[in-house]
Amino acid sequence: MRSTEETGRPPAQGQALLDAWWARALAALWMLGMCAAHYWLWVRALIQSVPAQR
Amino acid sequence: MASLLAIGLLLPLAALCFGVGARVLRPLRLPYSRMAEEIVFAVPVGMGVIAYLVLALGLLGALRLWPVVGLLVALAALSIREVGRLLLAVGRRLCGPRRRAPGRVWVVAAFLLVMALLTLLGALAPAGQNDWDGLSYHLAAPKIYLQEGRIVYLPWMSHSNFPFTPEMLYTLGLLLEGQRLAKLFNWLAGVLLLAAVAQLGALAGPRRAGIAAAAILAATPIVAWEATTAGNDLTVTLYTALALLAFVRWARTDRRGWLWACGIACGLALGTKPTSLVVLAFLCAAAAWQVGRRRGWRPALGAAAGLALLACAIGAPWYIKSAVWTGNPVYPFFYGVFGGKHFSAEAARLYRAEQLSFGMGHGLGAFLLHPWNLTVHPQQFFNFPDKPLAYVSIGPLYLAFVPLLALAGRPSGTTRFLLAFAAAFAVGWFLLSQHIRYFIPLLPAAAVLAGVAAAAAARVARWARVLVAGLLCVAGLAAVGIALLVVVPGAPAAAGIETDDACLARTLDIYPVVRYVNTMLPRDARVLTLGETRGFYFDRAYMWGDPGQHEIIPYDAYQSADELVDDLAGRGFTHVLMGLGFVRGLQDDSTPLARLFNDAIKTGRLEPVPVPADPRRGRAWLFRLRPLGGG
Numbered sequence: 001m002r003s004t005e006e007t008g009r010p011p012a013q014g015q016a017l018l019d020a021w022w023a024r025a026l027a028a029l030w031m032l033g034m035c036a037a038h039y040w041l042w043v044r045a046l047i048q049s050v051p052a053q054r
Numbered sequence: 055m056a057s058l059l060a061i062g063l064l065l066p067l068a069a070l071c072f073g074v075g076a077r078v079l080r081p082l083r084l085p086y087s088r089m090a091e092e093i094v095f096a097v098p099v100g101m102g103v104i105a106y107l108v109l110a111l112g113l114l115g116a117l118r119l120w121p122v123v124g125l126l127v128a129l130a131a132l133s134i135r136e137v138g139r140l141l142l143a144v145g146r147r148l149c150g151p152r153r154r155a156p157g158r159v160w161v162v163a164a165f166l167l168v169m170a171l172l173t174l175l176g177a178l179a180p181a182g183q184n185d186w187d188g189l190s191y192h193l194a195a196p197k198i199y200l201q202e203g204r205i206v207y208l209p210w211m212s213h214s215n216f217p218f219t220p221e222m223l224y225t226l227g228l229l230l231e232g233q234r235l236a237k238l239f240n241w242l243a244g245v246l247l248l249a250a251v252a253q254l255g256a257l258a259g260p261r262r263a264g265i266a267a268a269a270i271l272a273a274t275p276i277v278a279w280e281a282t283t284a285g286n287d288l289t290v291t292l293y294t295a296l297a298l299l300a301f302v303r304w305a306r307t308d309r310r311g312w313l314w315a316c317g318i319a320c321g322l323a324l325g326t327k328p329t330s331l332v333v334l335a336f337l338c339a340a341a342a343w344q345v346g347r348r349r350g351w352r353p354a355l356g357a358a359a360g361l362a363l364l365a366c367a368i369g370a371p372w373y374i375k376s377a378v379w380t381g382n383p384v385y386p387f388f389y390g391v392f393g394g395k396h397f398s399a400e401a402a403r404l405y406r407a408e409q410l411s412f413g414m415g416h417g418l419g420a421f422l423l424h425p426w427n428l429t430v431h432p433q434q435f436f437n438f439p440d441k442p443l444a445y446v447s448i449g450p451l452y453l454a455f456v457p458l459l460a461l462a463g464r465p466s467g468t469t470r471f472l473l474a475f476a477a478a479f480a481v482g483w484f485l486l487s488q489h490i491r492y493f494i495p496l497l498p499a500a501a502v503l504a505g506v507a508a509a510a511a512a513r514v515a516r517w518a519r520v521l522v523a524g525l526l527c528v529a530g531l532a533a534v535g536i537a538l539l540v541v542v543p544g545a546p547a548a549a550g551i552e553t554d555d556a557c558l559a560r561t562l563d564i565y566p567v568v569r570y571v572n573t574m575l576p577r578d579a580r581v582l583t584l585g586e587t588r589g590f591y592f593d594r595a596y597m598w599g600d601p602g603q604h605e606i607i608p609y610d611a612y613q614s615a616d617e618l619v620d621d622l623a624g625r626g627f628t629h630v631l632m633g634l635g636f637v638r639g640l641q642d643d644s645t646p647l648a649r650l651f652n653d654a655i656k657t658g659r660l661e662p663v664p665v666p667a668d669p670r671r672g673r674a675w676l677f678r679l680r681p682l683g684g685g
Binding site for chain 1: 431432441444447450451454455460462463515518521528
């Protein structure tokens, strides 16, 4: 945990796999996919529960 | 107006908390990077100190206005220098030149302000349908303490033996103003939590990672909901985040004071929730590793032991109180080990079964899948799996961003530390009880990890920056919408254009019965509640009566409905209130308890009291006891 403070540089993130095109594509698909899955499945459960609650 | 009075009282009390906290922390000589960092540490520590002093007054039987005001005045006199320093710094900041910041920082600041104001509105509304635990014990127990003028043992409310640090502040709030000020202490903990997370994020990655982390946490629906209630989850999360922040500062600077600050935060977390023992165990192991890899095992053990001793000493009063009153320091948990008064092995088994009922499994597969399950099936980790609630959600951003760390190169030491903490806490949570609220103390670390990953992803290309910003905007807008759903029903009361009574009659299902009890029953009436624990609004004596909550009423010993009613009357009860869950249980006449109560109703020994109420909202039923030879 010492190195960042000593060097004053931000951590060396974003310099590894994310430089490869396929990793960027994978990251974009993952982010979009997870958000879409969350809103799709969760909102569907919310909507389906409305008649039951009435 | 009550809301303005509550806000007007919170501001000087927050300044007093800063003064007290800064004075307590002064001997540690913490090298704060800026005033904001001192505020983030000093205010919560001051809140803890004041809470413990309220506990002391309560145990001494001096829980009345003037002793408490005297205590606050004495504390103000002792910390006047620190309070003055804070006011000067705030004044300088307000009058000084405006700092230049990129547009995205202003967008996030505007979002944080909107969430803070929305949740403030929610906190200023009377505790209602969305605050079951607040009405059951976080606010209800302090109300009873104030009625008694002291902290008393409540054998029928096992929850009152939990560590109660935030509840002492609620006691103070109820005494000085009412439930608005009480709930504002919880809201303040939420605001401080966001500030702590922003600072932790800036240590783990670039500064924008801290800003992103605060935004991600604020966009978490369950966190926003918590800020509108009178719970304890935000307080324990705040102390957990402070412990992590202090630990990181210690690991970076090797200044012992930060390790002790970490111990103080851990101790206050233990004084809020016993599950914080997982946090303390992890930090002790991390401290030992941090020292041991450079200086050997002896100093390593010393650092871990010092941290553990300080934290346990600060948390101890609550566990000692519980041990003295019940025989079990963590009553009613671990009944098989410690035992405990007014509880039984069967009640403990039922309680444990309920705790294990949350979640989607207990095997390795369920553990590995829990980030996915928590994100898309959050209702499975809450009390009503068949009835999803919009605010019972951690949102999509943690799952969307945190795994990107695997693609983002070698993580910083702080990031690795937070990953290890998140893994350790998740294991503890998974084994103890998979309730989504108990997961909240992990979210500051997860928000920082998500912020670091989002910052790394945003750096690779312009389209990636747009994508990350777009997802943050979607989640932020969804969080604002959900916060509106939570806040709008109580907003007229918070704004002072509707009375609390009218608001509660409109929004709280049991309120018509509560109002009837408070206005129509004699002052010496005593109500036994079954299937309903939300007693905060009762102005008559009451007691939880469900079997499984305590062993005071010997339901198994009653041979007939007559015996049941006569014994309850002999114990001073005049009425029985049945909640929906209990009434549903009566429909199945096969259990001895249901037969007893059904017989008592059929024979007229329990006489229904016709309570005028909206049938769509009527969720509780009142009965009058008619003992033989009386009533």
